[in-house]
Amino acid sequence: MATGISANRLELLQIADAVAREKSIEKEIVIEAIEEAMQKAAKSRYGAEHDIRVKIDPATGEMDTRRVVTVVEDSVRDNLEEPMNTYAFEILSDALKHDKDAFVGKEYVEELPPFELGRVQTQMARQVVTGKVREAERERQHEEFKDRVGEIVNGVVKRVEYGNIIVDLGRGEGVVRRDQAIPREMFNIGDRIRAYIYDVRRETKGPQIMLSRAHGGFMAKLFAQEVPEVYDGVIEIRAVARDPGSRAKMAVVSNDSSIDPVGACVGMRGSRVQAVVAELQGEKIDIIQWNPDEATFLVNALAPAEVTKVMMDEEEERVEVVVPDEQLSLAIGRRGQNVRLASQLTGWQIDIMTEAQESERRQREFTERTALFQEALDVDEVIAQLLVTEGFATVEEVAFVDEHEIASIEGFDEATAEELQARAREFLDKEAAELDAKRKELGVEDPVLEVEGVTLPIAVALGQAEVKTLEDLAGLVPDDLRGWFEPGKDGERVRQAGMLESFNLSPDDAEGLIMRARVAMGWVEASELEPEPELVEEGEADAGLEPQNEG
Numbered sequence: 001m002a003t004g005i006s007a008n009r010l011e012l013l014q015i016a017d018a019v020a021r022e023k024s025i026e027k028e029i030v031i032e033a034i035e036e037a038m039q040k041a042a043k044s045r046y047g048a049e050h051d052i053r054v055k056i057d058p059a060t061g062e063m064d065t066r067r068v069v070t071v072v073e074d075s076v077r078d079n080l081e082e083p084m085n086t087y088a089f090e091i092l093s094d095a096l097k098h099d100k101d102a103f104v105g106k107e108y109v110e111e112l113p114p115f116e117l118g119r120v121q122t123q124m125a126r127q128v129v130t131g132k133v134r135e136a137e138r139e140r141q142h143e144e145f146k147d148r149v150g151e152i153v154n155g156v157v158k159r160v161e162y163g164n165i166i167v168d169l170g171r172g173e174g175v176v177r178r179d180q181a182i183p184r185e186m187f188n189i190g191d192r193i194r195a196y197i198y199d200v201r202r203e204t205k206g207p208q209i210m211l212s213r214a215h216g217g218f219m220a221k222l223f224a225q226e227v228p229e230v231y232d233g234v235i236e237i238r239a240v241a242r243d244p245g246s247r248a249k250m251a252v253v254s255n256d257s258s259i260d261p262v263g264a265c266v267g268m269r270g271s272r273v274q275a276v277v278a279e280l281q282g283e284k285i286d287i288i289q290w291n292p293d294e295a296t297f298l299v300n301a302l303a304p305a306e307v308t309k310v311m312m313d314e315e316e317e318r319v320e321v322v323v324p325d326e327q328l329s330l331a332i333g334r335r336g337q338n339v340r341l342a343s344q345l346t347g348w349q350i351d352i353m354t355e356a357q358e359s360e361r362r363q364r365e366f367t368e369r370t371a372l373f374q375e376a377l378d379v380d381e382v383i384a385q386l387l388v389t390e391g392f393a394t395v396e397e398v399a400f401v402d403e404h405e406i407a408s409i410e411g412f413d414e415a416t417a418e419e420l421q422a423r424a425r426e427f428l429d430k431e432a433a434e435l436d437a438k439r440k441e442l443g444v445e446d447p448v449l450e451v452e453g454v455t456l457p458i459a460v461a462l463g464q465a466e467v468k469t470l471e472d473l474a475g476l477v478p479d480d481l482r483g484w485f486e487p488g489k490d491g492e493r494v495r496q497a498g499m500l501e502s503f504n505l506s507p508d509d510a511e512g513l514i515m516r517a518r519v520a521m522g523w524v525e526a527s528e529l530e531p532e533p534e535l536v537e538e539g540e541a542d543a544g545l546e547p548q549n550e551g
Helices: 002-023 027-046 075-079 092-098 119-148 216-226 228-232 261-266 268-279 294-301 325-332 334-346 355-377 381-389 395-400 403-407 414-442 456-464 470-474 478-482 507-521 540-545
Strands: 052-056 063-072 089-091 107-111 152-161 164-168 173-176 192-201 208-212 235-243 247-254 284-289 309-313 318-323 349-354 483-487 493-497
Touching (some): 119 192, 152 173, 152 216, 173 192, 216 228, 216 235, 216 268, 228 235, 235 261, 268 284, 284 294, 294 318, 318 355, 349 355, 355 381, 395 414, 403 414
Antiparallel strands (some): 052 063, 063 107, 235 247, 309 318
C-alpha cells in the first residue's frame, strides 16, 4: 500500500514537471493549480460550506488535506445577511467556551483522510488545472512578448484564415492581419516568415501578438540587420514611408560626419539595399538624406524630381513646391505615389505646381491686387503696381503699416504715405459700416460679434447661413463651419461646403470659435479651453516609424 502511495506521489510530481516544461511555465504554478483542483474536489465531497485547504509538498508529492475553522469577532454574525456558516467560522464568544486561549484570527485545524475522486470530481479537477495552466501560459506569453515590441521575429505559418496569417513563434502565436501584409504576397502552411512585432494586446482569449510586414519599422529593422552602422547607432533612420510591395522612402542621418548615411545603407554595388528589397518582394526604396532644415528635407524627399522653389505655410503645415514643367509627372509619381510618400515622410501636406502655373498665378495675383488698390485707394495703376511690387497684399496692410515703410518706396514721400494711409482707413471704415449694416439686416445679434475670432465678414457669412444668435453658434460643430465629405456615387467622396468655407479656418480655429460661444452661453467652463500639457512618453522619438499606409 505504501509503495502505491509513493508511486502516485511521484507520478503527480512528474506530471507537474512535464506540463511545466511543455507550456514553458513555472512548476510551482502547475502544483498550485493541482492544489486548487483538489480543494474544489474536496469541497464537492465534504460540502462547499467548509473551509478546506489542500497543500502538496513539491519535494515529495505528499498531499495534506485539512479543514480549517477560523475565530472571528461576534459582530461578524450580526453583519451577515444569512445565518452564520459555523462550519468555516466560529465567533469569539463561542470559541472561549471551549478554549480560554481563543482570539480573533485563531485557526482550528482538522486533518482529513485521503479520498477517492469520483468521475464528476475528476472532470472538475481536470477543468480547473487546464484553466489555470492556460491562464499562466497566456500570462507568460504576454510578459515575454510585451517587451519585444519593435523587434523582428521568425516563425512558421500555422494557418491562413481570410487573408490573415497565423504564425507559430515557438513560445507564442502571432497574427499578420491582411492590412499588415505585403499585397500579392502568398504564404502556405509550413512556410518560414519574418515579421515585425508592432503591438502586444492583453485580451480575454489570450495575448494577441500583432505582426506586420507592411509597417515602416519592419523596413527600418531589416536595414539594422544588414547595415552595421545602423545597428550600432552611427546612422539613424529618422522616418519611413511605405507603399508596401511597391515603393518606399526612408530618411537617414549620420552621427559621424565621415560616414555617408545614404552610401552606407545602399552598400557596395547596392548589396545591402538589395537584401532588404528581396525580403520586401521587390519594393523600390529611395534612401534620402535627412536634414534639420525642413525646406531642404522636403526637396530631398521629392527626389528624383528637381525642385526650384519651396513656399511653406507653417500654421497649416502645408507647402507649395514649384518644379520645372517637364518634372511635374516625375514629382507627382505614378498615381501620386511620389508626392504621397514624400508627404508622409515629412509630415507636410505638399502641393505641387509647375513654373508656368506659378508664374501664371503670380501674374493673376499681381493684377487682382493692383485692381484692388486702384479702387480702394483711388490711385492710378502705376502707384497701385508699386505698392504690390513692394509686397503689400491687402488694404489693411497699407492702412496700419508703419508710415515710413510706404514713404521709403521710390517716388513716394511722407505726404504721399500719409494720404494713402488716410484713404485706406477711410475705405476700411466704409466697408466695415456696410458689413455691419448687412449683419444687422440679416438679424445677427451683437453678442455673436463679441465672440473672439468673429469678424464682421464672418458675422455676415454666419447670418447668410441662418446662424443669428449666440446659441445658434454654440450649437454648431467644426464641420458646419469648415465643410465635410459625404459618400457619393461609385464610392467617391463628395465635398459639402461649410458656412465659413472661404475663410480657410483650421480645425483648431473652428473648434475654438464654437467653444468660446459655448463659454459665453455658460454651457462649458472657460478652463476647458486651456490646452492640456503634452506628455512626451518614452519611445516617442520613434514616431517616424509608425505605419505609413494612409492615403
